[in-house]
Amino acid sequence: MLEKFLQKNKIDFRRDFPLSVLTSMGVGGKAKWVIYPKTVAQLVKTIKFLTNDNKKFYLLGGGTNVIASDGGYSGAIVSTTKVSKIKRLFSTVLVTAGTPMPLLALNLQKWGLGGGEFACCIPGTVGGAVVGNSGCFSHSIADVVKRVWVFDGTKVRVLSKEQCLFDYRTSIFQVEKWVVLAVQLKLNKNDSAKIKQTMQSMKVQKARSQPTMLKSAGCIFRNGLVPSAKLIDNAHLKGYGINKVAVSHVHAGFIVNQGGAKASDVLDVISHVKNVVKEKYGVTLKEEVKILDD
Ligand SMILES: Cc1cc2nc3c(=O)[nH]c(=O)nc-3n(C[C@H](O)[C@H](O)[C@H](O)COP(=O)(O)OP(=O)(O)OC[C@H]3O[C@@H](n4cnc5c(N)ncnc54)[C@H](O)[C@@H]3O)c2cc1C
Structure with a gap:
């Protein structure tokens, strides 16, 4: 049904495409569908179709503020990256x-x-x-x-x-x-x-x-009265890591993928950082990044 709609309307798509390629953090499993409308009209048409068809979908821009889970996404990723004018x-x-x-x-x-x-x-x-x-x-x-x-x-x-x-x-x-x-x-x-x-x-x-040479999703946490990076730095968490994921030495607000990281490790590092900061300073850090899972 979806494939027929996309072909009929000449809208580009991919099947079973890795979310690690679509997001700057470079982690995540496969998305069942990735749809690439080229114009605003195609974008509207696609969303209308997915809504009417009760199909699960997720809007993705540059994927620079999203962490995709290892399990991937069983719905349709609608990428806006080609709607550029x-x-x-x-x-x-x-x-x-x-x-x-x-x-x-x-x-x-x-x-x-x-x-x-x-x-x-x-x-x-x-x-x-x-x-x-x-x-x-x-x-x-x-x-x-x-x-x-x-x-x-x-x-x-x-x-x-x-x-x-x-x-x-x-x-x-x-x-x-x-x-x-x-x-x-x-x-x-x-x-x-x-x-x-x-x-x-x-x-x-x-x-x-900023750690510009490594993959990341920018600042992981929102800033409160005290900047989140300052709290993380003061808690001596710079460099704390699990497998291929670590809190950046350059900027404590960034969590970096040192190559071949898994989303689960990113989420575990996030969780550890939150626990330590809560324990030491009584502050609950809130994620700025969005977690994409099924
Ligand atoms: C190295 C690095 C540095 C960064 N520095 C900064 C910085 O200085 N300041 C800052 O604010 N951010 C920064 N960021 C975070 C990020 O770049 C921004 O939040 C950016 O605006 C996200 O845009 P995006 O297109 O990548 O959104 P995505 O990550 O693709 O999506 C973010 C959210 O927006 C939704 N979304 C995307 N497009 C649409 C749409 N058209 N309609 C509806 N929903 C949509 C998605 O569903 C998702 O929930 C940085 C990130 C990196 C990797």
């Missing part, structure tokens, strides 16, 4: 969900549009960034969002920035399971060379403070 209109930009944040940054720099410089340091897609209100250097995507187009399973809706309920690393999209289709961003005219310089200095800072 950017259009400029004066100082606003219309960008589809699957556009990589670094590609967005490159275009903003080229067009002399400031306010979104931090995008150069966020791996993953614009859709993923909107869902998690991602950001760094005291900026986040909420600063520049004007409108968001979503599909709620039945119809396309347009949400104003206020309706997105953005807050620290969260948005309404973490509650309502809507599909982010596209986003309109409002930026400020600025000098292209200046933007480039800001981006370069941001990249240098990130390269110094």
Whole structure:
């Protein structure tokens, strides 16, 4: 049924595809289906079909904030990575969900549009960034969002920035399971060379403070009053590991895959870190990353 629908609509797909390839942590079993719509129309059509057919599905952007379990996923992964388009209109930009944040940054720099410089340091897609209100250097995507187009399973809706309920690393999209289709961003005219310089200095800072050579899912935990990395570091957990997984020596908020890791080891390291921090400081760390399992 699903295969027929995809073939009829010329939508790319893979069967039994490893989630370790689709996620930056590089762990996880196989997904029964991985679907690659190429346009917003194909994305909507796919979600409509899966919803009407009562088929389990999971939206995946760059997979940079997701840990996939070893057991894999028996439903359909809908990857947005091919739904990638950017259009400029004066100082606003219309960008589809699957556009990589670094590609967005490159275009903003080229067009002399400031306010979104931090995008150069966020791996993953614009859709993923909107869902998690991602950001760094005291900026986040909420600063520049004007409108968001979503599909709620039945119809396309347009949400104003206020309706997105953005807050620290969260948005309404973490509650309502809507599909982010596209986003309109409002930026400020600025000098292209200046933007480039800001981006370069941001990249240098990130390269110094993050384990860029190893696979990871970014910061595992949300920050509270005290940054989670500080608590983990103070608890002497840097370097703590199980098999091929360890708390990064470079940044205590990162858990790294040292090659051939298993999701179960990542989850065990997470659990150990939470237990130790709770015991030592009475703080319950909350995961920022999403766990994808059946
Ligand atoms: C090395 C490294 C550095 C990082 N640095 C930062 C940083 O500085 N700041 C920061 O905030 N984050 C950082 N991250 C985390 C991550 O890159 C961000 O959270 C990013 O915005 C996730 O985007 P994604 O496309 O990869 O989302 P995914 O990981 O694919 O998905 C994340 C969540 O969003 C959902 N989702 C994705 N796309 C859609 C859509 N179109 N519609 C509805 N739901 C969707 C998924 O179902 C999932 O629940 C880092 C990660 C890595 C690996």
